[in-house]
Amino acid sequence: MNFLAALFFGALAGCAVYYYVSGFAQRVSQQVYAGFQECFPHFPLPFNVAQSALISKKCGGFYLYFYGFALLFGLCDLIFIEKSTALWVGCYISLLLTIALIDGLYRLISPALCQQLFALGLLGAFLPTSELELSARLQSAFCGFAAFYGLYYAAKFYYGKEALGRGDYWLMLGLGAFLPAQQLPLLVFIGCMAALGLLCVGGFIGELRRADGYLPFAPFLCFGGLALFLYNLICENNLSFP
Structure with a gap:
């Protein structure tokens, strides 16, 4: 049951990482635009994601993240006796991969x-x-x-x-x-x-x-x-x- 739970949690982590990375450019552009509106409320500008200098890039397919992170957490569950440590290591590697992907794609x-x-x-x-x-x-x-x-x-x-x-x-x-x-x-x-x-x-x-x-x-x-x-x-x- 613990192994199945690890696979499920890893799949959820993969989904979260995929949607975070795939929507990163649009999310940052919207945040910059919202900050501009707060600083200059008297100079509203139309917002168009397509005109942003930060363009969304391909980050791999959804199922690559889904199955890849499920496998990662499953391996951690098999390797570590302490399940809390297995979850901790899986989260650590997931965060590192997310940071590396974002910097690799968008610097x-x-x-x-x-x-x-x-x-x-x-x-x-x-x-x-x-x-x-x-x-x-x-x-x-x-x-x-x-x-x-x-x-x-x-x-x-x-x-x-x-x-x-x-x-x-x-x-x-x-x-x-x-x-x-x-x-x-x-x-x-x-x-x-x-x-x-x-x-x-x-x-x-x-x-x-x-x-x-x-x-x-x-x-x-x-x-x-x-x-x-x-x-x-x-x-x-x-x-x-x-």
């Missing part, structure tokens, strides 16, 4: 998703299988946020323009809540190596490289965070294979 990182990731990381301190205490999670999250926040303004001062996105320090806040502070430099290193590896393997062909010459960095940070997170679980003997 935007949602602070709301990163804050949810941060809250989920703090929740992990209360799980029976977790060895990372709440204070350590808070310290690591603050270190990640502060480091990238300072890096953002240092790069902006040096180059005279934004060279690092604002969403990156929010993402580091969320990722830091799952790892010890000592592993944050390694997380960034893994992300940089993964990005360089993709450029070396894929070159500058097709859609691997953006039209402006840059690759989104959030998917690689998410990859580094997930790799270290799974490594820590294995080292802490939290995994139980049937």
Whole structure:
């Protein structure tokens, strides 16, 4: 029954992720327009989604998300004895995939998703299988946020323009809540190596490289965070294979 419940919950998570990603461009455009109306109520402009610079992009079929996330949560249920840990890990991977997809498609990182990731990381301190205490999670999250926040303004001062996105320090806040502070430099290193590896393997062909010459960095940070997170679980003997 637990396995069937995990499949059902994963399918629901897949539906939520699909509708969030597929409607992201339209939702952001409407929010920007609503903000404009609040700031300039005397200058109303007609709103047309088709005229927005943020155009919806293909994000895969619905059933890919439906069955893919159902399989993800089913595997977590089989691997972890503690069902609360299985659900926690499934939600963590789901959030990472959503953030990576949004940044990969639109080069935007949602602070709301990163804050949810941060809250989920703090929740992990209360799980029976977790060895990372709440204070350590808070310290690591603050270190990640502060480091990238300072890096953002240092790069902006040096180059005279934004060279690092604002969403990156929010993402580091969320990722830091799952790892010890000592592993944050390694997380960034893994992300940089993964990005360089993709450029070396894929070159500058097709859609691997953006039209402006840059690759989104959030998917690689998410990859580094997930790799270290799974490594820590294995080292802490939290995994139980049937």
